[in-house]
Amino acid sequence: MKVFLLIMGIVCIVACVLSLLFSAFNQYAHRHVLDGSSELFQRLQRRSTIFLITGIVLALLGAACLIIRGRL
Numbered sequence: 001m002k003v004f005l006l007i008m009g010i011v012c013i014v015a016c017v018l019s020l021l022f023s024a025f026n027q028y029a030h031r032h033v034l035d036g037s038s039e040l041f042q043r044l045q046r047r048s049t050i051f052l053i054t055g056i057v058l059a060l061l062g063a064a065c066l067i068i069r070g071r072l
Helices: 002-032 038-071
Strands: none
Touching: 002 038
């Protein structure tokens, strides 16, 4: 059980980092695109928000797995 929680914690933390990087990339693109349609701006902002929330949830899940593992 300890090994499973460790692996799940690490996988969640790695997925969290990737999600937050993709969110940051979309936010950067949203702020630096000079000539784009309104659909493009909406899509970039929506993706940025979705991946930010996903990254936060994955970080909490990964931290919970590592904390539970530490208490076992």
